[in-house]
Amino acid sequence: MVDELVADYLARLDRAAQVLAPDRRTELVEEIRDHITQARASGTVGDEAAVRTLLDRLGDPDEIVAAAREGEPVVPPAPAGTWAPPQPWPTRRPSIGLEIAAVLLLTVGSIIPLVGWLIGVVLLWSSRRWTVVDKLMGTLIVPGGPLAIALLAVVVPGQVCSSASVTQSDGSIVDGPTTCTGTTLGPFGPAILVFWLVAPFVVGGVLLRRARLRADREPWIPVAPSSGSSRWGGLEIAAVLLLGLGSFLIPVVAPIAGLVCAWASTAWTSREKWIATAILGCGLLLPVVVIVAARIR
Amino acid sequence: MGILLPGWLLVFVGLPLAGIVAALYLAIRLNNRTH
Numbered sequence A: 001m002v003d004e005l006v007a008d009y010l011a012r013l014d015r016a017a018q019v020l021a022p023d024r025r026t027e028l029v030e031e032i033r034d035h036i037t038q039a040r041a042s043g044t045v046g047d048e049a050a051v052r053t054l055l056d057r058l059g060d061p062d063e064i065v066a067a068a069r070e071g072e073p074v075v076p077p078a079p080a081g082t083w084a085p086p087q088p089w090p091t092r093r094p095s096i097g098l099e100i101a102a103v104l105l106l107t108v109g110s111i112i113p114l115v116g117w118l119i120g121v122v123l124l125w126s127s128r129r130w131t132v133v134d135k136l137m138g139t140l141i142v143p144g145g146p147l148a149i150a151l152l153a154v155v156v157p158g159q160v161c162s163s164a165s166v167t168q169s170d171g172s173i174v175d176g177p178t179t180c181t182g183t184t185l186g187p188f189g190p191a192i193l194v195f196w197l198v199a200p201f202v203v204g205g206v207l208l209r210r211a212r213l214r215a216d217r218e219p220w221i222p223v224a225p226s227s228g229s230s231r232w233g234g235l236e237i238a239a240v241l242l243l244g245l246g247s248f249l250i251p252v253v254a255p256i257a258g259l260v261c262a263w264a265s266t267a268w269t270s271r272e273k274w275i276a277t278a279i280l281g282c283g284l285l286l287p288v289v290v291i292v293a294a295r296i297r
Numbered sequence B: 001m002g003i004l005l006p007g008w009l010l011v012f013v014g015l016p017l018a019g020i021v022a023a024l025y026l027a028i029r030l031n032n033r034t035h
Helices: A001-018 A022-041 A047-058 A061-069 A097-111 A115-126 A133-141 A148-155 A186-217 A234-249 A253-264 A270-296 B005-032
Strands: A158-166 A172-183
Touching: A001 A022, A001 A047, A001 A061, A001 A097, A022 A047, A022 A061, A022 A186, A097 A115, A097 A186, A097 A253, A097 B005, A115 A234, A115 B005, A133 A158, A133 A186, A148 A186, A234 A253, A234 B005, A253 A270, A253 B005, A270 B005
Parallel strands: none
Antiparallel strands: A158 A172
């Protein structure tokens, strides 16, 4: 009976939400479904009466949809009990900064041979917004990233064929056997090249879209005005990209700019900023230590 | 060469590798906190 009540409520909400864009409709229904599931999982909303109270407090589906149409985040009031925290602070949409950085590194980042792409893979697998299938797809299409093909072209020489003329015993000249050096991709070479260059960008777009949809289904995150933003923003993405990628492109200047961005951001604690600074300092000292140790020996 | 080598290593090997580690550290810390 309780399940029927919930199913009926969600069905009415789904019907009412037909006026919304398909993505927003799915997001809204999932959001309310999550709230109900959380409430029931907490044990404070168990019997039929409690579920009816919960649904009443959530409000009429038409009203919820009307609020959503005004562009406001739908945060249903918490019913009696402790299943959801009160929300004295404004909320914000979950950001996908990590996922954007991962896709950038997997595609454009492959301009730095292997390293840029590898960092992208680490970020890809550290995200919780992608399934294992998504992660395998991002890793395997294509290994090394799209720009690795440029490196491959340098390392692996293209095929060069030549044949020498041979003078036969009767004086006639004929072409000798053709000898080829290097490698070729065969008749499908152009198709393979296009796939190699384009597919990672297509997969990156698909991954970003999935990450955005999944992030939008997550509850909005309370933002405490006095405790900094504590989230991914332009400054945080800039800090990570400058530290991770910039060091290769603009030595010394980029990592220092990355550190400046990190210190300017309120998303990291002082301790985390000091640790990042110390790591960079170790990078500066390590070669010196290696050289000194080698000379002493 | 003896003088140039440490500087070369410093700029093109040590710093970029340390930058990657620092970037990954900050990214993962922030990512864990925003979930």
